[in-house]
Amino acid sequence: MALEIRGISKAFGRFPALKNVSLQAHDKEFLALLGPSGSGKTTLLRVLAGLETPDAGEVNFGGEDFLSLPVRKRRVGMVFQHYALFRHMTVAQNIAFGLSVRPRAERPSKEAVKARVSELLSLVQLDGLEKRFPTQLSGGQRQRVALARALAIEPRMLLLDEPFGALDAQVRRELRRWLRELHDRAGVTTVFVTHDQEEALDLADRVAILKDGELKQLGRPNEVYENPADPFVYDFLGAACRMPGVVHGGRLTVADWETKAPVGAPDGAVEVFFRPDEVTFAPSDGAGLAAEVRAIAARGPDVRIECLIEGRIVELEAHGPTLPPGVAPGLSLRIKPLRPKVYAGAA
Template sequence: MALEIKGVSKAYGRFPALKDVSLQARDKEFLALLGPSGSGKTTLLRVLAGLETPDAGEVRFGGEDFLSLPVRHRKVGMVFQHYALFRHMTVAQNIAFGLTVRKRSEKPSKSEIADRVHKLLQLVQLEDLGKRYPSQLSGGQRQRVALARALAIEPRMLLLDEPFGALDAQVRRELRRWLRELHDRAGVTTVFVTHDQEEALDLADRVAILKDGQLIQLGSPNEVYEHPATPFVFDFLGQACRMPGVVEGGRLRIADWDSEAPAGAPQGAVEVFFRPDEVTFAPADGAGLSADVKAVAQRGPDVRIDCRIEGQPVELIGHGPTLPPGVSPGLSVRVRPTRPQVYAAG
């Protein structure tokens, strides 16, 4: 493991931002820290960057005590949400900044700096824009410059704090794949903070999910999505339908529907979660949960179905282009979750 975080805690007054967080990242791994506002992900990133000092805990990187190293010796590149570029400097000057401010004994020659800037401009696909100023660039281009500047110091670890947060959805999607390719070519350990579930699942090798300063689950994107450790993780990683149920004798009962309980389901009162598109529909006299259809709306190849199950409003998704049999406003149908996740109630 390249990065080892053990028992890190940090409080601001009475507010605990991090509570005994422990996790690891492999060498050259792309690790996403995912969670809602206030979950502690940015605080953890700032601890790694040397911008915050934890109240307790240990951080090691490459076997070294990372917290005891002066910030300039950590060789960490950091990219913020709002670029933080120098407006009075050209693109090339911004990229070179971290090299030009080094002590004379550590500073590369002018030709070495120029060569590295040229290679980085090629890497971030801005080779013709080195003489421009930040005000002459688009938001996506500015973020590429910020990434190039972070890489200029040849960091051992790259820290990204919501780097696409200030960009519109289309630009975010375009930069997402590019960032993953950039990480692979740069060969550094990357820690990426985001509150965007799709972004984390699409980019990362592993995802650390935080809530209220605590680590809730750590795993590959497929592991955390397919096997959420808690109801919070299930709900946070995508649209979720939630129903109360009971597990007894290997059977799961939800309202008027009885089925075989999933393997390992807890006994007694439970909460049942399922994705709105992981359902099948049957006529009102078939098997499943009784649902009253209120409205239907076509959305490209899919169909949004607003209904009520046990008096609770539920939005389901049917895969088109035609409506599932019997699904029409004013009618009743039966709905069967195909992959329910079951958690102990409370």
Template sequence: MSVQVEHLVRYAPGSTRRLLNDVSLNVPTGAFVALVGPSGAGKTTLLRAIAGLDTFEQGTLLLDGQTMGTMRDRARKIGFVFQNYALFPHMTVAKNISFGLDVLPRSERPSRSAIAARVQELLDLMQIPDAGASYPARLSGGQRQRVALARALATGPKLLLLDEPFGALDPIVRRSIRTWLKALHERLGLTTILVTHDQDEAVEIADRIVVMQHGQIVQDATPEELNRNPQTAFVMEFLGEAPSFNGIVQDGLMVPDEAGLLPFAVDASVPPGPVTAMLRPYEIQVCGPDERSAQEPVIPLVAEGARNGYRHYRAQLAERSVPFSIPDFTENTVEIQASGLLDISRARLFRDGERCG
């Protein structure tokens, strides 16, 4: 199922403040899209509008090219999973999963045996085949999340909407279940839209990441493109640690304000003037003082140990320390001395928060 959102506007109740400000989004059939951004960016508001749970004042929303006039129309086509699972505590797992089928009009409701078969099929799919007779309180967080997903899928929807579905899970379970969810999405041929505040989660499982801020979409791209070519300083910062360095572009060079940083050549399209250079810690490189003039001031470099496949360091500038890292490969022969100079030539340049080089 495709989702097409055009110029959507939603106001806060009783206010002129826009929760969604002229939002347009196209999600083709079979895509896995993550909506990311800080609290209040409009992620959940957009998801609820797509689900039909909230109204909007302006714009158009089409599912498979058509408007969905009633919640009943949407309920058969959309599965929605909330952060808190929203399971019925007084019902068994099996009854929770079958709820959407049990409440269908008699003329549309499958037989009891067909419903029971569907429930067991979903329990098997969720890898909790023996949980049907249990109650939600007796399940782990990861199991409850799988039950919530099974319930959302019971009516055979083509669109799955997930609102912070892993927020209550511990990190180990969270990593496991999101990998499993990606495989489930591909196996069932779903269109999936995920709201998350976890950029690592979005990068790992989504085909596209939609970054939102102040009720607007600021960038919509693949994870690779977002990292390589962020259009704003906000996107650069939101998607991961990004040390920043102020400086000025003059005579084709970016000259940093702080001592111990090497000037570097910039593209001819970057006009002269003040800029902010931003890059990832693993993109910072170190040069020894012998590679520059003796007058170039060097800065102290402190090792902080190895983790997650990198050796981590800090460079002590005059008024702050800056993290940088080097891949911890066995064949890596890079040795960091006690002092040196930082090469930040792999940085992206921003002016007034917008990309300029």
């Protein structure tokens, strides 16, 4: 493992921001720290950067005790959400900043700095913009400059704190693909903080999901999405429908629907989760949960169906061709979840 975090805890006054967090990242891996506000992901990133000192725990990176190293010797590049560019400096000067402030004995020559800036401008696709100032750039271009500045020092680790948070949705999607390509070309271990589930699942090699300062699950994007460790992870990673149920003798009962229980489902009262687009629709005399259609909203071929099931409103999704004809408000039908997940404890 390139990065090993063991038992990191950090409190701010009486508030525990991190509680005994342990995780690992492979060499040159893209690791996403994902969680809602207050989950501790940014605090953990700041510990790696040397901006916070943990109350307990260890960090080992590349065989070194990372916490014992001064910030300057950690060789980490950090990119913030709001760029943090120097407005009075040109693009080239911003990129070169980390090199130009090194002690004289470690500072590269002017020619070497110029060559490095030129190389990075090409890498982040900003050739020809080296003389512009940050105010003359778009938000996406400014974030590329911030990434180039972080890479200029040839970091061993790249830390990204919600770098796309200040950008609109379309620019975020465009930069998402570009960032993954940049990571692969730069060949550096990257730790990426985000609260955007889609962003984490699209970009990362592995995802660490945090809640209230605790690590809830660590795994590859498809692993955590398909096999969430608990109800929080299931609900956080995508739209979810939730119903109370009971498992007995290998059978799952939800309201008036009975089916085979998923493998490993615990006996007793359970919470049943399923994705709103992973259902089939059947006539009212068919198999599944009894439901009454309350409203339908179509957007192109995608249809959102609001149903009343067991006294609660449940929003389902369907692709036009998969929705049986005649489905309209007031219709009674049956809803059959295709891949329900079951967790202990009643809702």
